[in-house]
Amino acid sequence: MKYPSIYSAQTIILYCEKFGFKNIVISPGSRNAPLAIGFASNKNFNCYSIVDERSAGFFALGVSQQTKTPTILVCTSGSALLNYFPAVSEAYYSNIPLIVISADRPSYKVNIGDGQTIVQQGVFKNAILDSSSLALDPKHNFKEIIKSNKQKILPKKFTEKTLEAEQKKTQALNEKIINSLFTKAISESLPVHLNAPFEEPLYNFKSTPSVKINTVIKNSIKKTSNTFLSNSLLKKYSRIMILVGCSDANVLSENLKNKISQFNNIVVLKETTSNLRHDSFFGKIDQIIAPIELSTHRDKIFEKLKPELLITIGGMIISKKIKTMLRNHRPLSHIHLGKYGSKDTFYTGVKHFKVEPSYFFDKTLDVFKCNSNYKSEWENLSKLRKESHKNYLSKVKFCDLKVFSKISEIIPENYSVQVSNSSAIRYMQLFDQNPSSNFNCNRGTSGIDGSTSTAIGASIGSKSPTLLISGDLSFLYDSNGLWNSFTEKSFRIIIINNSGGGIFKILPGYLNDKIHEKFIETRHNFSAKQLAKMHGFKYIQASSSFGLKFAFLNFFKSSSRPKILEIFTDSSLSAKVLENYFLNLKKS
The missing domain is CATH 3.40.50.1220 (TPP-binding domain)
Structure with missing residues (x-):
């Protein structure tokens, strides 16, 4: 194992060990090298390398969604941190625990023209349970620290004894901050942000830690009294x-x-x-x-x-x-x-x-x-609707409604199913689902931006095989979610490609004109075929009921590669069928 020579970086890693955190998602960089190398060389952690921080954030969210424990996100300084925001906000509104650890430059190098530097503390502001910045270690390269005319870490004149005292005080403060944030993430099941400023050198390591952390003290969770038992609110209704x-x-x-x-x-x-x-x-x-x-x-x-x-x-x-x-x-x-x-x-x-x-x-x-x-x-x-639903489905042509009815019928036992936002989850809600399978969707902020990455993270965190059901825009938006080396062979993706945001055709106020088509529905001619090839997925496509039935025959069978099934539908027909579907139900 390699422990960084920077005391605060060591302390972070040691506390992650003490808290029993297992899954670490690391995006590349230099400022976060002390943490990246420290985590990756430690057998107590499962480390995942993901280049795109936006994708990494959703991947971590998917892992935590399944494990119910915090996943650690580690990134370098600068705009890298900002790319976590979509996933952090989703975690915040979905009560999913994440611990974001951002490496940073020392405060005296912020806003003076140093490269790859922004104000990192508080960037998540309204979408985070809590955030804190660690104090910079005064003992680590103190000669560089005192060069700055803006630093307030060390006095102009100090002794070795003063330096030791300052380091001891800093260590105690940092341990308190780390312990508090980690405890809050667990107890409240929400994301927290730990900002960690590191001075260079960044690549010095030791075989044993040079700091000894205090015992982890987890804050007790306040219990709610059972006042509801006598509350007049609960009288007979x-x-x-x-x-x-x-x-x-x-x-x-x-x-x-x-x-x-x-x-x-x-x-x-x-x-x-x-x-x-x-x-x-x-x-x-x-x-x-x-x-x-x-x-x-x-x-x-x-x-x-x-x-x-x-x-x-x-x-x-x-x-x-x-x-x-x-x-x-x-x-x-x-x-x-x-x-x-x-x-x-x-x-x-x-x-x-x-x-x-x-x-x-x-x-x-x-x-x-x-x-x-x-x-x-x-x-x-409900009984009337079921009969009308069944009769109508038996008559409709190949369209989104028909496709989702077939998907709902073929999901195998004990699958973990991730559904993308927009029309995909709304269609799924119209059908009975396999009672042995679990269904998840990023409904905290209801964005289409991280469904693929979340699903792949969930497949790592889940003990069950995972299926992603996605619309075309959601899939294409998050195609970097496929850019990793640890997608499970059992992972499956079904894409319903209606060449744009088909949901907008069925929303009130839609106008069938060029402006809506280009700027609202965003029509396109893209396919997932080349993406599947690039990322090593087996690719299957279907555009008819017969083709879909044939595609389903072997789709869920064991394979040496993950699979993508892309189903092409007509958005105009699908919108009309859905409109008539509800009109038909009204007659029941």
């Missing part, structure tokens, strides 16, 4: 809706799901990314709600469907339809369950109970019991 956003499959126990399903006054709406599976719960939310929006009696119907009490679980809600419904027809009360993610999405005010949902319902479920036909209102609609 005749109409209760449990709405589940992005979460893990175990967010509710099987026993509890079965128990909740017996309540006629409780409706459970679940999104694809909730990973919640139960036959009596309602998925495909838009399939139920969207046709009502087209009805002249929509307000009357929505008043019947709206809850008195709304209980939310998990992260971001994808369905714009349910958000619109609950904002226009508001519940009397809204409570959110879970350690993280309380948001007043529906304009009612929200009460946050920081307890596990299973624990909450174990203690309170019987309070909610009463006679009601609330659930049957939803069941009747």
Whole structure:
């Protein structure tokens, strides 16, 4: 093992060991060489080299998404750090822990014309849990430090004893900063930023550390008292809706799901990314709600469907339809369950109970019991929609809707599925999914910019084979995500290529003219074929129902290379089919 001679760099590595962090994502540079070499030469860490920092950030996010532990990001100074911002903001709004460690030049070399230098402290500002800059080690090349007329680290005149005292004080401060940031990342499951200024020389190393760090002290997490047990908010309601956003499959126990399903006054709406599976719960939310929006009696119907009490679980809600419904027809009360993610999405005010949902319902479920036909209102609609959905699909031509229906049917058991943003995740929400597979999507900021990198990171962090389902723009945008040497052979990508942002054709206000086509939809003629070849993926394509059926035959079978299946569809036809789909459901 090689330990950098810079004390603060040593300290960072030693604390990462103490905290048990395993996965380190390193982007190239010189200023971060003490950390890069120190981490890479240490067998306690799994190190991944990714050149593009934007891609590296999303890769790390994917790893943390699956492992539920912080992944370390290490970059050099300057604009390299800024490229992490999209992934950091996604992590912040999705409650995913990341630890960003940026190497920096000493403060006295910032804003004086030194190369590759920006003000790095605080760059993430509104999208970070906390950030701090370490103090520069006074003992490391103190002769260079005192040359500066701007440095405030050492007095003009000092003794060796003074130098030792300053280094000891700096070491104690840096340990406190590192310990605090690392603890916060774990306890709050959010990104933090540690900025580390290093003076040259950067490439001196030792076989054993020269600093001895103090014992790691992890801050205790405050427990929330169970005041909800006697709260008047939880008195009997005749109409209760449990709405589940992005979460893990175990967010509710099987026993509890079965128990909740017996309540006629409780409706459970679940999104694809909730990973919640139960036959009596309602998925495909838009399939139920969207046709009502087209009805002249929509307000009357929505008043019947709206809850008195709304209980939310998990992260971001994808369905714009349910958000619109609950904002226009508001519940009397809204409570959110879970350690993280309380948001007043529906304009009612929200009460946050920081307890596990299973624990909450174990203690309170019987309070909610009463006679009601609330659930049957939803069941009747859902049953009608299912029949219309099935009949319509059997008649449509090859298009996006047909393709997503087929994809949903063929996803194998126990897959980790990553879905890109925009139309891909919205189409997936219209279909039942394999109950043994887990589904994730970057819904924190809902950008298309890092889906591929996130998926490849997730494949490293997951114990299951991984499938990415992506639109063409999202895939092309993040094609650097394929630029690495550790993509799993079992990794699969399905691209639905409708030659642009097909979603914009189905949004209100779309005009079928040259301006929309060029600047909104961004029409193109690109294919993933050459990218697949360049990055060593096996490439398959399909543009018909027969071709798709043939492509699926061997797509998920074991292979010596990862695979890309690119499916070409007509965006104009797809938009028309989807529009008619909801009109057809309205008739049911």
